[in-house]
Amino acid sequence: MCDRNLPKGSDLVATEDRNPYDIVRRQLREATEQLNLPPSVYEILKQPLRFIEVSIPVQMDSGELRVFTGFRSQHNDVLGPTKGGIRFHPDVTPDEVKALSMWMTIKCALLGLPFGGGKGGIICNPKELSRRELEGLSRGFIAALAQVVGPDKDVPAPDVYTTPQVMAWMMDEFSKTLSRNQFGLITGKPIVLGGSRGRSEATGRGCVETVLAAAKKLNMPIDGARVVVQGFGNAGSVAASLLRGHGAKIIAVSDSKGGIYNEHGLDPLAVLSYKEQHGTVVGFPGTETITNEELLALECEVLVPAALENQIHADNAHKIRAKIVAEAANGPTTPDAEQILFENGVFVIPDVLANAGGVTVSYFEWVQNLYNWYWSEEEVNHQLGLKMNQAFEEVYAMREKHNCTMRRAAYMVAVARLAEAMRLRGWLERNTAVWRS
Numbered sequence: 001m002c003d004r005n006l007p008k009g010s011d012l013v014a015t016e017d018r019n020p021y022d023i024v025r026r027q028l029r030e031a032t033e034q035l036n037l038p039p040s041v042y043e044i045l046k047q048p049l050r051f052i053e054v055s056i057p058v059q060m061d062s063g064e065l066r067v068f069t070g071f072r073s074q075h076n077d078v079l080g081p082t083k084g085g086i087r088f089h090p091d092v093t094p095d096e097v098k099a100l101s102m103w104m105t106i107k108c109a110l111l112g113l114p115f116g117g118g119k120g121g122i123i124c125n126p127k128e129l130s131r132r133e134l135e136g137l138s139r140g141f142i143a144a145l146a147q148v149v150g151p152d153k154d155v156p157a158p159d160v161y162t163t164p165q166v167m168a169w170m171m172d173e174f175s176k177t178l179s180r181n182q183f184g185l186i187t188g189k190p191i192v193l194g195g196s197r198g199r200s201e202a203t204g205r206g207c208v209e210t211v212l213a214a215a216k217k218l219n220m221p222i223d224g225a226r227v228v229v230q231g232f233g234n235a236g237s238v239a240a241s242l243l244r245g246h247g248a249k250i251i252a253v254s255d256s257k258g259g260i261y262n263e264h265g266l267d268p269l270a271v272l273s274y275k276e277q278h279g280t281v282v283g284f285p286g287t288e289t290i291t292n293e294e295l296l297a298l299e300c301e302v303l304v305p306a307a308l309e310n311q312i313h314a315d316n317a318h319k320i321r322a323k324i325v326a327e328a329a330n331g332p333t334t335p336d337a338e339q340i341l342f343e344n345g346v347f348v349i350p351d352v353l354a355n356a357g358g359v360t361v362s363y364f365e366w367v368q369n370l371y372n373w374y375w376s377e378e379e380v381n382h383q384l385g386l387k388m389n390q391a392f393e394e395v396y397a398m399r400e401k402h403n404c405t406m407r408r409a410a411y412m413v414a415v416a417r418l419a420e421a422m423r424l425r426g427w428l429e430r431n432t433a434v435w436r437s
């Protein structure tokens with residue numbers, strides 16, 4: 001059995017802790033301990049190797065000069081350049097950016113991608129910025145980081161409220177700094193500027209690959225399985241459509257305004273077009289309106305949390321009646337909730353596996369940029385399927401060996417790979433002299 005006790009340590013707390021930085025450190029520490037790795041592995045992994053704060057002056061439309069604060073966390077590059085999105089949000093914090101970069105390290109190592117984990121963020125409310133101000137902010141941020149990003153150093157991507165257009169501005173600004181095109185700087189670009197086909201569906205598609213693999217292990221037919229999706233956005237709506245294509249019945253979906261339920265099943269494409277017209281799924285004809293809490297408690301075979309962090313916590317985990325929880329979102333389940341789900345026999349496909357399709361196709365985009373050779377969507381989807389299934393099987397085998405949660409198993413697969421790479425590069429013996437790109 002996995003040791004699910006809280007680790008000892010002054011940096012970790014004993015009550016339910018929802019700070020993502022504490023949570024990821026705890027997850028890493030438990031995995032290194034269970035693998036019996038030297039303490040130096042956790043000492044290196046427990047914080048980013050580089051964390052940068054930058055000030056970005058932007059001339060606003062009013063003529064006033066405003067200085068924004070941005071962060072970039074480069075957690076660990078032992079396996080390759082760091083990789084991870086940039087978030088524009090008023091609530092961005094250093095802890096959140098650090099945690100997200102650490103999850104990226106785990107995801108990339110788990111999927112066997114030649115990348116480490118990175119993440120960035122700017123404290124701003126993009127909804128209040130004009131297009132010109134947004135462009136100034138995007139260009140200013142990448143210019144401030146120009147010395148430490150690049151195709152072989154750190155490769156950003158979109159995240160919350162950043163778009164292919166933002167990526168295009170950043171790539172353009174960086175290319176100007178170097179006086180040559182640098183499409184491989186950043187992923188999630190528009191297709192005409194070297195973006196990859198299949199990228200926008202990749203997270204939902206990768207998630208569905210893991211659901212199909214889990215259902216097979218559990219001898220559970222997907223044809224007719226009841227599916228509930230919390231967060232009907234990019235990842236959630238794609239997952240719902242693809243699962244329906246496999247014969248599943250999408251009985252409920254939700255967004256930030258609430259949820260809709262129909263026991264006979266919904267057509268995700270019709271819900272999507274309703275959402276585009278009305279700004280929400282709520283009110284879709286022929287459905288009952290439910291709250292997000294009610295949605296999580298529905299009896300179903302597959303629950304896909306695809307919205308935000310900490311949605312399944314110690315207070316509602318005992319109400320979950322799904323057989324499989326596939327975490328399309330980052331960090332939707334707290335560690336205490338996961339313990340409850342584990343005891344109740346719920347099969348959780350952890351975020352670092354279930355939503356890794358996004359970074360996997362970002363990797364394919366980077367490869368295509370470096371080779372200047374572009375793949376068909378079929379090729380992208382085929383390669384994605386191979387990567388997702390291979391990672392799923394490795395995690396499942398580790399889970400069987402240690403009789404632990406899929407999350408612990410995923411961390412163990414990833415941390416073992418990272419530790420081996422650090423050992424071979426000599427980082428564990430003289431970890432004060434870690435090389436930085």
Ligand code: NAD
Pocket residue numbers: 203230231232233234235236254255256257292306307308309328329330355356358359
């Ligand atoms: P998105 O903005 O397209 O969709 C998010 C959806 O969640 C929206 O429909 C929003 O209304 C809904 N939502 C917000 N608050 C909610 C709440 N309290 N209850 C229910 N629904 C709520 O975002 P996305 O790209 O689909 O990302 C969703 C999650 O997946 C995030 O956690 C993100 O970090 C994770 N993720 C996304 C990708 C990707 O490539 N898109 C990759 C990895 C992880």
